[in-house]
Amino acid sequence: MGPMLRRFLAGLLVLALAACARTQAPGPVHFFAEGMPAALSDWNVVYVADGRLRLNDRVLPYDLATPLFTDYAHKLRTVWMPDGQSARYEAQDSFDFPVGTILSKTFYYPLADSGRGDGNTVLRTADAGPDLRGGGLELDKVRLVETRLLVRRKDGWVALPYVWNAEQTEAKLMRGGELVELQLVGPGGKHEQANYAVPDQNQCAGCHGTDLKSKALSPIGPKARHLNREFAYAAGSANQLAHWQQVGYLAGVPASGVPADVVWNDATAPVDARARAYLDVNCGHCHSEKGAARTSGMWLDAKTEELLRLGRCKLPIAAGMGTGDRTWDIEPGKPDASIMTYRLASTDPSVMMPELGRSVVHEEGVALIREWIAGMDAQDCGR
Secondary structure (H helix, E strand, O other): OOHHHHHHHHHHHHHHHHHHHHHOOOOOOOOOOOOOOOEHHHOOOEEEEOOEEEEOOOOEEEOOOOOOOOOOOEEEEEEEOOOOOOEEOOOOOOOEOOOOOEEEEEEEEEEOOOOOOOOOEEEOOOOOOOOOOOOEEEOOOEEEEEEEEEEEEOOEEEEEEEEEOOOOOOEEEOOOOEEEEEEEEOHHHOEEEEEEEEOOHHHHHHHHOOOOOOOOOOOOOOOHHHHOOEEEEOOEEEEHHHHHHHOOOEEOOOOOOOOOOOOOOOOOOOHHHHHHHHHHHHHOOOOOOOOOOHHHOOOOOOOOOOOOOOOEOOOOOOOHHHHOOOOEOEOOOOHHHEHHHHHHOOOOOOOOOOOOOOOOOOHHHHHHHHHHHHOOOOOOOOO
16 A cells, blocks of 8 residues: 555545534433533433534434324424333323433424525424434524423423524523514415524423412423324434333333324315324423313313314303403304414414414414314304
8 A cells, every 4th residue: 555545545534533523422411310410412302513502412403294283383303211111102191201201392484585695584384394414403404492391200201492602502591481582484485484482390290280279381293193104313213202111211102002193284084183283292292181272161172072162052151351352262163253263263362372482473373273164064153
């Protein structure tokens, strides 16, 4: 081997080692059993390297069949558990996760075609799941807004909101929340301002306090019906529940009978199934037998089947201005006369539903619920 060839190969080795150094995580995931670390990087669940937001070792990405709507934000969801620990399968509720579990959800937007600019002009597109080809989110194509951690400690779950800086290099703990003004660019170049609200710690309980009596926080998304779908992992696509079992993160999954939600915007699926999946993930954590909105009498979670509980020909209990002078929560066949569609299509804080997590109307979601109600057999609720 000549000197020139040796120098060439040595150069390639240096470049390869440098690339590995850039993408290697700066240490293992750090679970804090107490306290509130000031920086997201302290946890080392995700990290910035080589122009991407990357996942640390054994940090597993996942997605939901129908995601929660948050001002058109996209989400990168991850789970990490201590070595040798696994969650226990539950058929309807969130899985029973071990102490030491860290769930993360990074909210981000694709950047508009004009490039990064100030980073606040972003695309208004449906959340179709993260593209992790290449090892993580490409930071020159997305605007990171916040990363929320839900941490399972000995005394229960703790929610911690971290807001990303303008340089997209670090996220800092913002216990009091934050308001981020964004310009959403929709179809045809239409611009719409979104006053994206990062929740404070108390507001996190507004959704994750799924049991009004205990007031304890719990995960919402990691349920069998939401996860029973394919995900594009680095090594290829696989069913998420099967993959969780394979890596040791889930135990007790039955051989059959596992529920599965449809995708809310899958036009090939029945409208009823799409609407129920949408209402379940966006409303069912509050509007349920145990949730904060249980006193409304309208329960929208997946297991509720009673038509009156679902709002059909149901009188509101304490809606106040939220009725819009309409009489019934749902008047079958008449979406314009239904309180549900009125509230979903409002941005008035005293009227809109959900109360948290959005500042703009989810136009496509409202259209789905309108189609669902319009397709119901019309009846005179007053009889």
